[in-house]
Amino acid sequence: MTTSTHQLDLLDNALDSLAEALAKFEEGDAGEPKAYKFAVLHMAHFIELVFKHHIAEKHPLLIYKEPFGQKLDRNKTITLWDAVNFINNEAADTISKEFRADLEWLKRLRNEIEHHRFTMDVPQVRITIGRLFRSVLEFLEDYSDVEIESHIPARTMETFQILSDEYEFRRRDALREADAVEEANPRDYSSGDDEPPVRLDCPNCDNPTLVLNEDSDTGYRCTFCGNEESDDLPATCDICGVQTTIGELDFWETEDGQPEGRCYYCSGRYHADKDD
Numbered sequence: 001m002t003t004s005t006h007q008l009d010l011l012d013n014a015l016d017s018l019a020e021a022l023a024k025f026e027e028g029d030a031g032e033p034k035a036y037k038f039a040v041l042h043m044a045h046f047i048e049l050v051f052k053h054h055i056a057e058k059h060p061l062l063i064y065k066e067p068f069g070q071k072l073d074r075n076k077t078i079t080l081w082d083a084v085n086f087i088n089n090e091a092a093d094t095i096s097k098e099f100r101a102d103l104e105w106l107k108r109l110r111n112e113i114e115h116h117r118f119t120m121d122v123p124q125v126r127i128t129i130g131r132l133f134r135s136v137l138e139f140l141e142d143y144s145d146v147e148i149e150s151h152i153p154a155r156t157m158e159t160f161q162i163l164s165d166e167y168e169f170r171r172r173d174a175l176r177e178a179d180a181v182e183e184a185n186p187r188d189y190s191s192g193d194d195e196p197p198v199r200l201d202c203p204n205c206d207n208p209t210l211v212l213n214e215d216s217d218t219g220y221r222c223t224f225c226g227n228e229e230s231d232d233l234p235a236t237c238d239i240c241g242v243q244t245t246i247g248e249l250d251f252w253e254t255e256d257g258q259p260e261g262r263c264y265y266c267s268g269r270y271h272a273d274k275d276d
């Protein structure tokens with residue numbers, strides 16, 4: 001095998017691993033939590049190969065453990081950490097402390113999976129995989145000619161875009177979280193009960209992610225931006241007890257300084273409008 005084909009193999013294999021990682025991530029998102037495990041393994045493989053490829057571009061022999069040995073042992077290649085050290089020796093902090101910490105996490109997780117000691121913390125796995133992937137993309141953009149996007153198979157393109165865009169990624173997570181709250185609080189509005197709505201549009205971030213939350217003073221919190229307010233939140237008139245929304249109430253200060261919400265009728269607006 002010539003060194004140049006070896007380099008191509010590294011990149012090809014890296015891209016194959018990435019395609020697998022994306023497909024497994026997508027399966028995980030679709031409700032198959034075990035699939036995240038394989039997403040982790042494939043992602044780890046992708047990162048290792050793409051870093052090795054980066055080193056091989058400097059010189060093809062540099063991916064071997066002992067390029068200066070009398071006889072080159074092609075079975076001994078550098079590890080991911082050799083590659084990381086090399087890159088940082090070239091220019092300090094190219095691989096930042098945070099990026100390195102995420103790589104350590106990935107290594108630990110891979111180890112746990114391989115030794116069947118793996119307990120899945122799905123949200124943490126998703127968030128860290130996303131952050132790692134963006135760090136790698138940033139690294140490739142800044143320091144290499146490797147262009148990933150055109151090699152992404154069409155079927156995993158959506159997942160690629162979500163993983164590479166932090167805002168979209170967080171938004172997707174927030175929507176999933178809101179879905180879960182909705183599932184946990186089934187409502188039968190046709191029964192005529194006055195149960196408060198489970199989910200509303202958030203006026204702060206414009207996502208349908210303002211959901212019931214016991215820890216919130218208003219009873220609601222947005223799973224995306226944390227906002228707890230909306231004119232559409234259910235409210236009760238403090239005078240007559242009618243069910244309405246915050247936006248429909250007028251607020252008055254009572255003598256002891258407490259705000260009092262009054263509906264259209266009790267606030268006197270009805271009479272004022274009628275007299276006009």
Ligand SMILES: [Zn+2]
Nearest residue numbers: 202205222225
């Ligand atoms: Zn929001």
Ligand SMILES: [Zn+2]
Nearest residue numbers: 237240263266
């Ligand atoms: Zn009223």
